[in-house]
Amino acid sequence: MTRTIFWSLCLATCAALIQSTLLTRIAIFHTIPDLTLIILIYISYCNGTMTGQILGFTSGLTLDFISFAPLGFNAFIRTIIGAITGLLKGTFFLDIFILPIVLVAIGTVLKAILGFILHILFAGAVPTYDLRTPMLWIEIAFNSILAPFLFALLNLFKSVLTPRKEN
């Protein structure tokens, strides 16, 4: 599990850095896809709750370090997303198209809901999605479109990203 988390965290960190540098050039309405979330959902679905929540926490903390988000904001949201996705492990057959889209779309919506809860809990100290602007909808679309491709790419590294006995 440690090996899986280590390599997943390396991937998630690279994705976060790519998000803040290269992907800003292809932003639509100043919105970029959340590659780290897609990676988290893939790893959690393949490995289960324990790996999902630990990766969610560590990758969230990494995101908090490199962004203007208050420390703990992404860690909290992604720990829960990782844990919930992990609970679904083995429930459905992981095809190459439909399930990645559904999982990632639901994950993005969950991220928005958890962000809204934090916004309420911390009396507006953390921002939330404004449903009147297209940001959330574009992010859901972006993530859903990228999900099958990224899942297929991550499948190539399955031997590193899943425990040995499951290979």
Add this chain to the structure above:
Amino acid sequence: MRLEENSSSRGKKNLSFYVFASLTIISLGLLLLSTHSFILNIQELGLSAFSGLRTGISAIGSTLSGTIGAIQELSNLRKDYADLQKRLDQYEIIQRDAAQIKMENVHLREQLGFSETIQYRKVPARIIGKDSDNLFSAFVINKGSKQGIKRNMIVIAYQSGMQALVGKIVQVGYTQSLMMPIYDSNSFISARFSVARYEGLVSGQGNPDRFLLMRYVKKRAREEIKYGDQVLTSGLGGIYPSDLLIGRVSRIVNRDYETSIDVELESSVDFSRLEYVFAVENESGIAKND
């Protein structure tokens, strides 16, 4: 045998739950502390740690896009060169006139007893990235504490021959810093109209495509404000020095039931074209290294 398997499975589930509960509590604790700014330094350490990697990826991206653009640029350069040659001749004439005017200005200043009391220290920087989270609008610049950047330094830019306010430094790493732009929803700037001199508070709407909102402007100012009027920093509040251009009036909202008017501003900076900025610290030492 089955009993042992059941108890092992239950043990795993319990462990998983305990880990989940611990991680959630830790992240909430961190969030609680960081929203009160207790552990910002840890965050800045983290920013420093990832600085090198981000610079590397940004450099690769710039190199790739630069190479592709260079081919087209080469053909344009030849044409530009000829144009520039002509303009250079014109500028030489202007420069001679400017030198004369400058000399005259110095003499007049001496006569009036003016002196340049405020000196600004400027650190030029390049924008190398944006916040990796869509909810936050911070920009990443390629200068940090190593180059003398401090928290709360203001950031300006030159665009279309004008100097305008871009934002302020909110987080400083060793070689990179995060800058909060004026359109961020957490940005509040004390401002005044350049001609009418009425004051107000300019805040962002969280999106560079949306207007900046100037609030708490006195009702009687309505008669004196015109569309296109410039709005400058007032210098009140201590962070932003006075007379920096923020934007121009694009709409005036006057509601009968309110005691003040709201003015919508168009930012003087086009954030989609922003590449280079200057982090500025004035001599009064407003920027803090806290």
